[in-house]
Amino acid sequence: MQDPTPSRLSRPLRIFYLEDNPLIVFHVEQMVEDLGHIFVGSADSFTQLQDIFKDLEVDGVLVDIDLKDGPTGPQAAAWLKERGIDSVFVTGQEQVAAAHGNVSLATLGKPVLEAQLGEKLELFRT
Amino acid sequence: MTKNTASLFDHVLILAPYRRDAEYLAHLLGQYEVHCEIGSSTDDLSGLLANAPAVLMATHEALTPVVISSVAEHVRSQPDWSEIPIVVLLDRASNDGRVRTQLERAWPRSRLLFYRRPVTTVELLSGVQSALLARHRQRDVRDHIEREVELRRELNHRVKNILASVSSIFEMTRRNATSVEALADDFRGRLNALDKVHSAVFKAETDNISLEDVATITLEPYRSTMGHRIVFGGPPVMLMAETGTSLALCLHELATNASKYGALSAPGGSVSFVWSTTGGPLPELALEWQESGGPLVETPAQAGYGTRYVRAALGGILGTKPVFHFEPQGLRVTAEGPLSRISAAT
Numbered sequence: 001m002q003d004p005t006p007s008r009l010s011r012p013l014r015i016f017y018l019e020d021n022p023l024i025v026f027h028v029e030q031m032v033e034d035l036g037h038i039f040v041g042s043a044d045s046f047t048q049l050q051d052i053f054k055d056l057e058v059d060g061v062l063v064d065i066d067l068k069d070g071p072t073g074p075q076a077a078a079w080l081k082e083r084g085i086d087s088v089f090v091t092g093q094e095q096v097a098a099a100h101g102n103v104s105l106a107t108l109g110k111p112v113l114e115a116q117l118g119e120k121l122e123l124f125r126t
Numbered sequence: 127m128t129k130n131t132a133s134l135f136d137h138v139l140i141l142a143p144y145r146r147d148a149e150y151l152a153h154l155l156g157q158y159e160v161h162c163e164i165g166s167s168t169d170d171l172s173g174l175l176a177n178a179p180a181v182l183m184a185t186h187e188a189l190t191p192v193v194i195s196s197v198a199e200h201v202r203s204q205p206d207w208s209e210i211p212i213v214v215l216l217d218r219a220s221n222d223g224r225v226r227t228q229l230e231r232a233w234p235r236s237r238l239l240f241y242r243r244p245v246t247t248v249e250l251l252s253g254v255q256s257a258l259l260a261r262h263r264q265r266d267v268r269d270h271i272e273r274e275v276e277l278r279r280e281l282n283h284r285v286k287n288i289l290a291s292v293s294s295i296f297e298m299t300r301r302n303a304t305s306v307e308a309l310a311d312d313f314r315g316r317l318n319a320l321d322k323v324h325s326a327v328f329k330a331e332t333d334n335i336s337l338e339d340v341a342t343i344t345l346e347p348y349r350s351t352m353g354h355r356i357v358f359g360g361p362p363v364m365l366m367a368e369t370g371t372s373l374a375l376c377l378h379e380l381a382t383n384a385s386k387y388g389a390l391s392a393p394g395g396s397v398s399f400v401w402s403t404t405g406g407p408l409p410e411l412a413l414e415w416q417e418s419g420g421p422l423v424e425t426p427a428q429a430g431y432g433t434r435y436v437r438a439a440l441g442g443i444l445g446t447k448p449v450f451h452f453e454p455q456g457l458r459v460t461a462e463g464p465l466s467r468i469s470a471a472t
Contacts, residue, residue, distance in 0.1 A: 021287055022372045026438035027294035030301070042442060066283060068368075092286050110286075111293040 013037045013059040013124050018076055019090065020044035020068040024110075028062065028090070031114045037121060046072035046079070058085060060124030063104065065091040074100035088120045135265055137161040138254060139179035141171075141188035142215075151183065158251055160258070175200040180261040181254060183213040185243075186220055194232050201233045207267045211237040211257035213250075218243060288324075292317065302431040312382075312431070319344055319378035320371065327367045335370035337363040341399060344377040352390060356381075360401035363411065369468045372439045379432035380415050380459065389420030389456055409465040411444070417456035425452040443468055 015032050019025050019042060029039045040058050043049040045068040061080055065073035074096070077087040081103050089097040089107040097107040105123045108116055138155060140162055142148040152162035165174050171193060175182075182197065201210060212233065216222060222240070229238060237260060239253050295316050303309035322343045327335050341358045349356050365373065377399070381390070389395030397417050404410045417423075429437070433450060436459065441447040444463025451458040 020368070021291060021294075022439040022442040023291040023294040023298075023375070023435075025442055026435050027298055029438055030298065030434065044442060092290065110290050111297070 010036075011125075013121055014040045014057060015121065015124075016040045016056060016058045016061045017042040017090075018044075018046070018049055018061060018067065018073065019064040020066070021064075024064075024112075028112055028117070031112065031117050032121070034114065035118045035121065045069040046076040049076055050079070053083075060105075060121065061085060061087040062090045062108070063087045065089065065093045065096050071096070073097075074103060077103040086124055086126070088123065135178050135180045135261060137163050137177075137179055138181045138183050138213075138258075139163050139165055139174055139177075141165045141182070141184040141193065144185065144187050147185055154247060155251070155254060158255075160251075160254055171196040172199065179210075181211045181213060181257045183215070183254070185215045186217045186225070189214075189225075189229075194229075198232045201236050204235060205268070207264055207271060209235050209237055209260075209264060211239065211260055213239045213241065213253060213257060215245065216240055216242045288320075291320065295320070298431055298435070315382060316375065316378065319374055323371050323374035327370060333367045334364045335367060337365055337370075337373070337401060340365065340370050340374045341377060344374045345381055345399070348381050348385060348390065355390065355396040356399075357396070358399040361403050363401065363403065363465070363469055365468055369443055372443055376436045376439050379436055383430075383432045384417055384420070384457070387421070388423070389417035392420045395420035395456075403465055410462055411465045411468065412462040413440075413448075413460065415457070415459040417458070420456055422454050423452050423457055424454075 015037050017025055017028055017032075017039070019028070025042045029042070032039045040056065041052075043052060047069050061077075063073045063077050063080075065071055067073055067076070073089065073091070077089065077100065080087050087104045089100075089104050090110065090112060091097050091107065092110040094107055094109055097104070101107070106120050108120050138160055140148045140151050142151060142164075148164045148166070152164055155162050163174065163177070163179065165171060175196065184193070184197075197212070204210060212229075214225070214229065216225060222242070226238070226240060237257065239257060241250060241253065296313060299309055299313045299316065303312060323335070323340060326339055326343050327333070330339075337360065345356050345358060380399075381397070384390040384395075384397055389397055395417065396419055397415070399413075399415050401411060401413045403412075426433070437447055437450075440461045444461055445467055446461070446463050448459055448461035451460070
């Protein structure tokens with residue numbers, strides 16, 4: 001069998017998800033994997049993200065607005081940006097996300113559809 | 127002067143420019159513990175009104191056009207729940223009807239009380255006190271409205287969350303379904319589990335639910351037909367509502383799986399679900415689902431919805447992924463993590 005040249009485009013992305021609803025985490029995790037990427041893990045609050053951040057190796061983070069510790073998603077995205085990590089908001093509150101558009105690459109509405117998720121994840125390739 | 131101690135809705139603002147009227151009134155009301163602020167000059171009247179007096183008291187001579195329009199501005203800018211009581215002390219010789227008409231027109235949405243001087247202490251005090259009481263009621267209405275706005279926001283958030291959950295359940299069920307009938311059955315079962323745990327949390331009138339209750343309501347349908355074949359128990363553990371919901375859905379998946387393919391699919395099979403906690407400053411919770419007496423277990427080639435959900439949900443709840451032991455004599459699922467992640471303060 002021929003060994004394909006590793007292509008930049010086909011490299012799987014390492015994705016982390018900041019979301020406090022386990023069902024949605026579960027759903028998105030499956031979609032991320034079905035799209036051929038690696039689901040690194042999830043956290044349910046900004047606080048928890050900060051706790052585990054040092055061990056994180058990711059290409060991008062999906063961020064919900066409302067988390068277990070309040071509407072801390074935008075703060076989390078800004079915090080990640082300071083550390084050179086890109087994020088995409090995944091939320092039903094598109095307006096709130098739009099108001100914080102400077103800290104994330106894009107916004108993905110809920111419910112999440114696989115095709116749209118796939119498109120947004122490609123934004124993490126830098 | 128009492129100026130610096132005036133705070134929102136707790137004082138009477140007195141406008142009485144002549145002689146020592148204002149001080150006299152403040153002293154009189156002060157004896158009955160009615161807190162007063164004296165507006166000695168009309169220059170900063172809007173500032174004084176911004177302190178939100180509970181009641182405004184004005185003598186006839188205080189009512190210059192400037193004062194009337196300042197108060198009018200204050201009255202106009204009141205929030206919906208507010209209707210400031212204004213006590214007007216009229217002169218002996220003033221034209222009552224005319225002043226009344228003028229002020230009612232200038233200050234709509236105020237509660238005007240008129241007294242003709244000289245007024246007895248008893249009369250004035252009872253008027254002021256009933257005005258203060260009315261003001262307190264208005265403030266209660268304000269608090270009520272604020273609470274309602276807060277509740278509506280919270281409700282909206284929760285409804286959106288539930289819809290997102292249901293949507294995810296549907297999508298994931300659809301992905302794993304082999305037929306429309308299977309899709310319908312699985313989806314119905316999952317919605318049912320979600321519904322029951324929601325009702326249980328609602329009935330408890332708190333945002334908590336005990337682990338025992340989660341197990342009881344979720345495993346109840348199986349126990350009613352299979353009785354002692356399902357046992358569960360452990361020490362009291364209170365869970366936050368969301369954690370309880372996730373756990374209920376996990377138990378639902380495990381129980382459904384057991385009744386379709388596992389220990390509960392065979393006549394003699396049984397399931398035990400037990401949990402335990404450790405002591406110390408950082409107590410841990412351990413969960414164990416153990417099946418026995420069912421058909422011989424083989425490690426599945428591919429994980430289905432149930433396994434994947436339990437893995438993701440318990441992993442999210444406890445911080446560590448659960449372990450599925452596909453032991454030939456029966457499936458065993460174990461999970462553990464810090465109690466602080468899941469438990470509600472009891």
